[in-house]
Amino acid sequence: METPQVSLFENDNNLDMPLANRLRPQTLSDYAGQEHLLGKGKILRSLIEQDRICSMIFWGPPGVGKTTLARIIADQTHAEFINFSAAASGIKEIKEVMGTAERARTLGTRTIIFVDEIHRFNKAQQDAFLPYVEKGSITLIGATTENPSFEVTAALLSRCKVFVLNPLSIEDLMFVGSRALEVGFGIEYFLDDKLLRVVAEFANGDARTLLNVIEMAVNNSINDHITEELITQCVNRKLLLYDKHGEEHYNIISALHKSMRNSDPQAAIYWLARMLEGGEDPLYIARRIVRFASEDIGIADSRALEVCVAAYQACHFLGMPECNVHLTHAVVYCSLAPKSNSLYMAYKAASSDALETLAEPVPLVIRNAPTTLMKDLNYGKSYKYAHDYDEKLTDMQCLPDKLASRVYYHPTTQGSEARAKDRLESIDQWKRERRTNSEE
Numbered sequence: 001m002e003t004p005q006v007s008l009f010e011n012d013n014n015l016d017m018p019l020a021n022r023l024r025p026q027t028l029s030d031y032a033g034q035e036h037l038l039g040k041g042k043i044l045r046s047l048i049e050q051d052r053i054c055s056m057i058f059w060g061p062p063g064v065g066k067t068t069l070a071r072i073i074a075d076q077t078h079a080e081f082i083n084f085s086a087a088a089s090g091i092k093e094i095k096e097v098m099g100t101a102e103r104a105r106t107l108g109t110r111t112i113i114f115v116d117e118i119h120r121f122n123k124a125q126q127d128a129f130l131p132y133v134e135k136g137s138i139t140l141i142g143a144t145t146e147n148p149s150f151e152v153t154a155a156l157l158s159r160c161k162v163f164v165l166n167p168l169s170i171e172d173l174m175f176v177g178s179r180a181l182e183v184g185f186g187i188e189y190f191l192d193d194k195l196l197r198v199v200a201e202f203a204n205g206d207a208r209t210l211l212n213v214i215e216m217a218v219n220n221s222i223n224d225h226i227t228e229e230l231i232t233q234c235v236n237r238k239l240l241l242y243d244k245h246g247e248e249h250y251n252i253i254s255a256l257h258k259s260m261r262n263s264d265p266q267a268a269i270y271w272l273a274r275m276l277e278g279g280e281d282p283l284y285i286a287r288r289i290v291r292f293a294s295e296d297i298g299i300a301d302s303r304a305l306e307v308c309v310a311a312y313q314a315c316h317f318l319g320m321p322e323c324n325v326h327l328t329h330a331v332v333y334c335s336l337a338p339k340s341n342s343l344y345m346a347y348k349a350a351s352s353d354a355l356e357t358l359a360e361p362v363p364l365v366i367r368n369a370p371t372t373l374m375k376d377l378n379y380g381k382s383y384k385y386a387h388d389y390d391e392k393l394t395d396m397q398c399l400p401d402k403l404a405s406r407v408y409y410h411p412t413t414q415g416s417e418a419r420a421k422d423r424l425e426s427i428d429q430w431k432r433e434r435r436t437n438s439e440e
Helices: 043-049 066-076 091-106 123-134 170-183 193-203 207-219 228-235 247-261 265-277 282-301 303-318 324-336 342-356 372-376 417-439
Strands: 056-059 080-085 111-116 139-144 161-164
Touching (some): 043 066, 056 066, 066 139, 091 111, 123 139, 193 228, 207 228, 247 265, 247 282, 265 324, 282 303, 282 324, 282 342, 282 417
Parallel strands (some): 056 139, 080 111, 111 139
């Protein structure tokens, strides 16, 4: 049986222990992050406060509080709490503990089993828990960094509620860091808020990483003030040259965008590297590149959008540093692709007209007519189904009368858009001829 670790929020006599362990919260009020689960009135908070814990799995990246949350439950529940290790627990050990839990249940005592890194348990080990979870002998709490849909057996997963824990926000991490500097070392240490934010950004949602950096900085400081030079050494990178929240953030993303637009892959790769090495979120960059694929390339090379969306997905799957090559792939492709802003300009012109003509009626000929009344009102009358014609074209007017002559899309002759330009001119010519013939 594991005894809950005393937090330094309550006791500062364990300075020989790692900082992350000393600062492990014991109550929900000290816990940082996961407001979507633990905010006032949220279901997980209510389950903990009411001591009505069901079998559950905490799924989230490292350092977001999965084990801490299990320890809070251990501290606040009236059940026996047992910590299991995948590496040290075989089928025999599991069955022995299950037998003890079953006997305790007959005496009116509940048992909570916490399995950290449950994805490391093989199928046989997971199946050993199943009958005891099913009949209520134990309440199982599993923690995993891997998708439980793939790593937890379907039978066990169906009997557990999955709670997704998110990476900690910059504000959450700064709260954790401030508390560490205040009470984590016996005396209070001082770190400028701007430097603390840099460390929080470097931690990338992981409280353990943040606390490790702070502990290293404190252990190497010569007084109670932590300097920028020391923080730079601890994170092994230059700091404050790229401010994700300031002017430089916008300057550099602009530089990347304009370098790609100017078909300059060398400059584009450089500005990409400046952002990534400065700690920028790769998904932010990927989203901007996806936008670029249609805004500045468009139909001149529709493949660009596919490449950029694939790069975004790769960033989501892998994260940094692995995804840097995928972003480079997308940036170079966009830089070398033929350019056209015709789609951007087309929507810009159409949106202006749309805002000024929001009340303009849809032409009767292309209205849907699901009821008899609508048919009687000539909805859909004289509609021509393009597939009924050899050319797959008709001379119907689809724009409102007030906008009948508007042209929004002006294709260029760049890349594949040259074919789109020829096709559009051919369609327009065909329609003009049909309308002229019908008027005669």
